[in-house]
Structure formats: C-alpha cells, structure tokens
Amino acid sequence: MANPIIKPKSSTVASKVPASSDLALGEICVNHTDRRLYSRNPSTGEVYKLAGTKDAPDRVWAFDLSSDGTTTYLGFLLYSDFPNTGSVYDSAAWEISRTIFNTAGTTSTESSATGQWSNRTSLTFS
Numbered sequence: 001m002a003n004p005i006i007k008p009k010s011s012t013v014a015s016k017v018p019a020s021s022d023l024a025l026g027e028i029c030v031n032h033t034d035r036r037l038y039s040r041n042p043s044t045g046e047v048y049k050l051a052g053t054k055d056a057p058d059r060v061w062a063f064d065l066s067s068d069g070t071t072t073y074l075g076f077l078l079y080s081d082f083p084n085t086g087s088v089y090d091s092a093a094w095e096i097s098r099t100i101f102n103t104a105g106t107t108s109t110e111s112s113a114t115g116q117w118s119n120r121t122s123l124t125f126s
Contacts (some may be wrong), residue, residue: 020046024040026039071101092116096112
C-alpha cells in the first residue's frame, strides 16, 4: 500500500483566516506567512486557531557550559540559515558569544564569533 500524502489547505497571505465555508468540519489550514494553524470545530462549525503565532521566533538558541564551569557559550542560528542537509549544529552561520569567568566567578572576558556550533571551542573569538 502506498503512503498517502496529507496536504492541508494553505495560504501565504498575511493575516488571512479561513472562513467556515473554506473548511470542512475537522479540516485544517496552514497560514505559512503568519505561522498559524487553523481548524473548523466539528461540533460548532467555528474556525479557531490551533497553534502558532505571527510573532514566532525566527531563530534557534543553544547554550553550553564547559565541564570546569569557567566558560559559557550562547549561540543562535536564524531559521533562514538552516542547512538543507546535515546537522543544524554544523551550519557555519551560528552567532556565538563566549563568556569566561575568573576564579572569583565574575566575568573576565566576553567575545563573539561566527561559525559552527559543533566547533565552538575552536573558533577564533574577538
């Protein structure tokens, strides 16, 4: 048996919400521009937002603490820079900040670099 493809109705028009006449009961619709998912309630027929927000984050964040606790790394990668293949952590577009703490626990060095998250400890920070 072939795998069926489930393709919901969709829109790329900002702020467009489907009317109840646009959806069958229980059917879903995706607004890609607003990053929202809508459905029509099978009991009431009303269209409502299932998930998403227009203000959805545009990046993924990562945090790491060195094993000795003296260095933290905080990085982000914009969704637009996600690689088409391979690991997200191997993308060279990560914006990474490094903070090194002295023995008193206060910040002694703050610097930043752009590169692969998976290679963060070997990057040249400035």
